[in-house]
Structures are given as C-alpha cells and as structure tokens.
Amino acid sequence: MRTFAYARADSVERAVDAQHAQQAGAFVAGGTLLLDLVKLDVMRPQQVTDISALPMKEVAFVDDDRLRIGALVTNTDLAHHPDVRQHYPLLSQAILNGASTQIRNMASTGGNLMQRTRCPYFRDVAAACNKREPGSGCDAMQGINRMHAVLGGSEHCIAVHPSDMCVALAAIGATVTLQGPDGTRDVDFGNFHRLPGETPHQEQDITDDELIVALTLAPPLAPQGAAYVKLRDRASYEFALAAAGAMISLDGDMIGEARLALGGVATKPWRCAEAEEILRGQPAETATFERAAEAALADAQPLEHNAFKVPLARQAIVRALRDATRDAKEGHA
Amino acid sequence: MKDYSEHSPDATVPVHLTLNGEPVSVDVTPNAILLDVLREQLQLGGTKKGCDHGQCGACTVHVDGIAMNSCLRLAVMCEGQEVTTIEGLAEADGRLHPVQQAFLERDAYQCGYCTPGQIMSATAMLDDERIASDDAAVREAMSGNICRCGAYRNILAAIQDARQQMQGADPARSDLASEVRS
Structure with missing residues (x-):
C-alpha cells in the first residue's frame, strides 16, 4: 500500500486550506471508499486530511421545513434518525438496503455522495478505464458488461453509480452545500453527479479543494407512501442490478404527487421526470405503473450482457409504485 | 475537538487507544491500517484478515462500541478511541461472553x-x-x-x-x- 502524509483537521476552514495546498489530496471520514481504492492503487493521494472530528454530525430541520444533515452523519445514524424515518421513509429504506451494518456504521453522508463506481474495470489498474485514466479507453464496452448501465452512458463510460442512498435523494430532492477556500456554495442534488459524456473522470460538481459540509433535503411530500425495491444477485449486502425508489401521494384513488428514481441501471442517480408526469393525476393502478415504467426505460441502451436489466428495472418500478401506493393507503405520515 | 496536526508519510505517529479496557500507545505510520496494527504490532491475532476490502467482515471490531471493518480504518484515526477485539469479550476470570x-x-x-x-x-x-x-x-x-x-x-x-x-x-x-x- 502506498504511503501518504496525514493531517488531522480541527476546523472546516483548516481542512479546506490543507487540501487547497495539495496537488493530490483526499479527505477521509469513514474511509470505506478511500482505503478500499488506495489498497487497489486506484486512488493515490499524497496527503489524506482526516475530517472525522469536525462538527458536522447534526440532523435538524431548518426553518423552512427542510431537513439539514451534517456531512459526517453516518449512514446508520441517518437511516435510524426519527425525523428521517417519519418524514423521509424512502431515504431510510434505501440506506438500509445498501452495504453492510459495519460499512453503514462507518460511512458518512458526504462520503456516500462521493462514492465511486464498482465497475470491475475501474477497480483493476491493469484494465483500460477512462474514468480512472482519461483517454485510456473503456474495457467494459466490449468486455463483460452484465453489471453496467443501460441509461446515461456514453461511448467513453458505462459505469453504474452504485449508491442506494443517492437514489432516494434523487427522488426526494436535495441541496448539497460545499465549502471551499472562497466560501460556501450550494449545488442542486440533481446536478451534483455528472453524466460521463466525454469526461467520465469528472464525476461530481465539486473541486478538489471543496468539502461537502451538509445536505439539505427538500420539504417532505405529505401525505405520502414510499417504497424502495432493490433487485440483486443475493438477498443482502450486494449492489443493485436494478433498484427503484418511489414516493406517492394519493387523492382518493388517483395519484397526486409522484416521485421516481432508479439505481443500478444508470451512470448517475436517475430521476425519472417523464414517468412522474405520466403518473400524476392518473388512477393508482398497475396499468398506470406499467406505462410509467415503459417511459422510464424508453431511452435504455442495452449492451451485450445487460439487456436483462431493462425488464428487471421495469418490474422494480412497478413493484415500487405498487408498494408505495399501498403504503400511502395504509395512512403513513 | 482534537488539535490540528500534520505528519509526513514516513514519520510515525503515536496513537493512544483504550484497547480491550487497557490504555495502549502505539506508533504507526499514517497509512497503517487498524487491522494490521492489531495483528502485527499489538500481537492480537484474534481479529482476522479475510478480503482486506470490507467485503467479508472477518476483521470486525468495536470502535467506541460500534461494529466496524478494521481493514478499512486508519489506525491513526483511532486516537483517543476505545477499541474492543474478540480478545476483550470474555470476563477477566475467563468466563465467556x-x-x-x-x-x-x-x-x-x-x-x-x-x-x-x-x-x-x-x-x-x-x-x-x-x-x-x-x-x-x-x-x-x-x-x-x-x-x-x-x-x-x-x-x-x-x-x-x-x-x-x-x-x-x-x-x-x-x-x-x-x-x-x-
């Protein structure tokens, strides 16, 4: 394992300054992503700045009914937080569908937003990967691409965004607050993760010397039902082949507001705006859900080994919408 | 709040832990992994290395009472924390947990x-x-x-x-x- 210098930050300002002075620095909080990839020699930081002691661990409503989550809140604490369970059940469900107990205990909210793909060619330094080494090519394109994206890919990269939590965030809506050397700025969650296009190595709208300090959720949809359906190769502790997060509010038997996002099939957390439009004002029944699923997958571009993801994602969507509707009828929230 | 500190890649950093109830100080390089420090520097071989990438759980220990993969944690980040390994579960008289x-x-x-x-x-x-x-x-x-x-x-x-x-x-x-x- 490569060596690196280490700095322990005692303030956000000092953490950002320490990073700003580095050519190849990295922040560490939970360490579950960084140390995995350093061991694989995929990430090669020359300095690691430890932010784990910074005061970014609060979860609280701000005055306009939006929940503000400190970047260091662990996945476990966020999933079990009473306000999240009550007002954002989709977020709680999605987090608990991801990783393992130990990983969730360590992993931070900010770190989850910075999570990198599980594409085996990205993780293998002997393979060609435009995300890891710009311009080197993409071995997944003609390789074993069973796990790869059917939505949002480019000729340069088809790596799937791995997060479950971010699927819920895409459906809920959120703002990411970053702090850099020149102060703070807010980025809409929907724009935070980038499509690979011609620059798959530029994964998020964040510079090397900016730190995620907080995430602020959009006001909760109420009343709502929520469901996260994740389909994978084993029952637990596995990344999604296809996942769907849905929120539904009902107006009698008709759908009022609908939110839908996908995981496991796309290069970024995938909000399905057209499908949501199809759902609004329509009867909350299977035929409607199937139409929405068709629309959500209309642009899918399957590869040699992953065409099965299209019908699988369709089923995940229909099930998530059906379960969210049932949840809404049972009078949640 | 811990104080600000900086350490070069080759320098060793003293880390103070409460390990299985006892105060312990150990000098580690910045890239030393908790699992390796437990096994190789502190001679506690009960914690196992399986995958070394957080995928198998063989290295699970408690840090401040919370289960974590010790293979994905820098030892230097454990300054001031309580670490419990399998060796620390039984009672002092040998009665098992x-x-x-x-x-x-x-x-x-x-x-x-x-x-x-x-x-x-x-x-x-x-x-x-x-x-x-x-x-x-x-x-x-x-x-x-x-x-x-x-x-x-x-x-x-x-x-x-x-x-x-x-x-x-x-x-x-x-x-x-x-x-x-x-």
Whole structure:
C-alpha cells in the first residue's frame, strides 16, 4: 500500500486550506471508499486530511421545513434518525438496503455522495478505464458488461453509480452545500453527479479543494407512501442490478404527487421526470405503473450482457409504485 | 475537538487507544491500517484478515462500541478511541461472553476463521435497540459477515440463544432455533 502524509483537521476552514495546498489530496471520514481504492492503487493521494472530528454530525430541520444533515452523519445514524424515518421513509429504506451494518456504521453522508463506481474495470489498474485514466479507453464496452448501465452512458463510460442512498435523494430532492477556500456554495442534488459524456473522470460538481459540509433535503411530500425495491444477485449486502425508489401521494384513488428514481441501471442517480408526469393525476393502478415504467426505460441502451436489466428495472418500478401506493393507503405520515 | 496536526508519510505517529479496557500507545505510520496494527504490532491475532476490502467482515471490531471493518480504518484515526477485539469479550476470570458461549453450544462454526468477526458483529447488534430481534432482521444485520463454511443456520440460532440469555430469560428458542436443535 502506498504511503501518504496525514493531517488531522480541527476546523472546516483548516481542512479546506490543507487540501487547497495539495496537488493530490483526499479527505477521509469513514474511509470505506478511500482505503478500499488506495489498497487497489486506484486512488493515490499524497496527503489524506482526516475530517472525522469536525462538527458536522447534526440532523435538524431548518426553518423552512427542510431537513439539514451534517456531512459526517453516518449512514446508520441517518437511516435510524426519527425525523428521517417519519418524514423521509424512502431515504431510510434505501440506506438500509445498501452495504453492510459495519460499512453503514462507518460511512458518512458526504462520503456516500462521493462514492465511486464498482465497475470491475475501474477497480483493476491493469484494465483500460477512462474514468480512472482519461483517454485510456473503456474495457467494459466490449468486455463483460452484465453489471453496467443501460441509461446515461456514453461511448467513453458505462459505469453504474452504485449508491442506494443517492437514489432516494434523487427522488426526494436535495441541496448539497460545499465549502471551499472562497466560501460556501450550494449545488442542486440533481446536478451534483455528472453524466460521463466525454469526461467520465469528472464525476461530481465539486473541486478538489471543496468539502461537502451538509445536505439539505427538500420539504417532505405529505401525505405520502414510499417504497424502495432493490433487485440483486443475493438477498443482502450486494449492489443493485436494478433498484427503484418511489414516493406517492394519493387523492382518493388517483395519484397526486409522484416521485421516481432508479439505481443500478444508470451512470448517475436517475430521476425519472417523464414517468412522474405520466403518473400524476392518473388512477393508482398497475396499468398506470406499467406505462410509467415503459417511459422510464424508453431511452435504455442495452449492451451485450445487460439487456436483462431493462425488464428487471421495469418490474422494480412497478413493484415500487405498487408498494408505495399501498403504503400511502395504509395512512403513513 | 482534537488539535490540528500534520505528519509526513514516513514519520510515525503515536496513537493512544483504550484497547480491550487497557490504555495502549502505539506508533504507526499514517497509512497503517487498524487491522494490521492489531495483528502485527499489538500481537492480537484474534481479529482476522479475510478480503482486506470490507467485503467479508472477518476483521470486525468495536470502535467506541460500534461494529466496524478494521481493514478499512486508519489506525491513526483511532486516537483517543476505545477499541474492543474478540480478545476483550470474555470476563477477566475467563468466563465467556454469552455470545461466545452460545457459539460453542450451538456449534456455530466449522473452520472458525470468520467466527471472531461474526461474534463482534453479533455482540454489537444485540446491544443496538434500533435493530429488530426477529430472525429476518438478525440475518440482515449480520449480512456483512460471510461464512464460507456455510454455518449460517447455527450462527443465527446461537445469536438468538445469546439474546435470551442476556435478557435473563429461559433460553426459549426462535422457530428456526428449535428446528435446528431437533
């Protein structure tokens, strides 16, 4: 394992300054992503700045009914937080569908937003990967691409965004607050993760010397039902082949507001705006859900080994919408 | 709040831990992994290295009472923290922790390599009121610990036995536990 210098930050300002002075620095909080990839020699930081002691661990409503989550809140604490369970059940469900107990205990909210793909060619330094080494090519394109994206890919990269939590965030809506050397700025969650296009190595709208300090959720949809359906190769502790997060509010038997996002099939957390439009004002029944699923997958571009993801994602969507509707009828929230 | 500090890649950094209840100081390089420091510098070989990438759970320890993969944690980040390993679970007089005893009684292992990690996850889970007590919830909460011998049924039975034991009740068995025993 490569060596690196280490700095322990005692303030956000000092953490950002320490990073700003580095050519190849990295922040560490939970360490579950960084140390995995350093061991694989995929990430090669020359300095690691430890932010784990910074005061970014609060979860609280701000005055306009939006929940503000400190970047260091662990996945476990966020999933079990009473306000999240009550007002954002989709977020709680999605987090608990991801990783393992130990990983969730360590992993931070900010770190989850910075999570990198599980594409085996990205993780293998002997393979060609435009995300890891710009311009080197993409071995997944003609390789074993069973796990790869059917939505949002480019000729340069088809790596799937791995997060479950971010699927819920895409459906809920959120703002990411970053702090850099020149102060703070807010980025809409929907724009935070980038499509690979011609620059798959530029994964998020964040510079090397900016730190995620907080995430602020959009006001909760109420009343709502929520469901996260994740389909994978084993029952637990596995990344999604296809996942769907849905929120539904009902107006009698008709759908009022609908939110839908996908995981496991796309290069970024995938909000399905057209499908949501199809759902609004329509009867909350299977035929409607199937139409929405068709629309959500209309642009899918399957590869040699992953065409099965299209019908699988369709089923995940229909099930998530059906379960969210049932949840809404049972009078949640 | 810990003070600001900076350390070059080759320098060693003193780290002060409470390790299995005892104060310990150890000098580590910035890139030293907690798992390796426990095994190779502190001579505690009970914590096992399986995948070394957070995928198998063999390295599970408690940091400030919380189950973590010690293979994905920098030792230097544990400054001032309490670390508990499998060596720290039994009583000073040698009496086993109820989870250890239940693993023995239920034969909840074959080769035993994953067992320390299984037990560290189980003890943390039994102390966590946010995790439900039914068999499905236990299986889900334990899914970060892989057993390649496939001793899962007896591991589950042992954990549910230990739960009853720790609640001071008769070891009434869960449905699955009774099924395994009979």
